[in-house]
Amino acid sequence: SQQGEEDPQALSIQEGENATMNCSYKTSINNLQWYRQNSGRGLVHLILIRSNEREKHSGRLRVTLDTSKKSSSLLITASRAADTASYFCATSQGAQKLVFGQGTRLTINP
């Protein structure tokens, strides 16, 4: 069953604006990860946040995790055209695998 559900499915903003994507999940997790996928390419790991962490930063990325609400958000600040991609959350539940959400397609307009 699909663990992560992402919102919105598609997001289009102007260059320089901030982009926020949300992920909800259903069961307890070990960690939650965010990945980026450019069209026709493999996924690239962005950031991992553990279940005992609430916020994590990496460059222009900020990830929050609320385990009480079973939700996470990814914020990309000062967006650039190169940020255009699909973004997936993935949850690790203790088994040797990740379960990916459906993804958010982000378009940055110049």
Added chain:
Amino acid sequence: DAMVIQNPRYQVTQFGKPVTLSCSQTLNHNVMYWYQQKSSQAPKLLFHYYDKDFNNEADTPDNFQSRRPNTSFCFLDIRSPGLGDAAMYLCATSRESNNEQFFGPGTRLTVL
């Protein structure tokens, strides 16, 4: 540079003709994964190896098989491809389970 390599990048096969996709890694990671991804969908895990231990997902069709002859290589065999098997196939590795995964560029499979 350490990486995950997939060959070929594009594969065309005929309906019912067996096809093998390959993945190699220079990261010396314990875990290797195969995902199927259809257009605008999430990657769907087919199976994974932890070292030599094979783990099949319950809903992976019998048509899909995998081999991992050594740490570096992993193969995906599709015994009788159907039109519904046309997709991007992604290989990924991780040092340990639940760690970040490193993905190859994928092989796009077309079934005629």
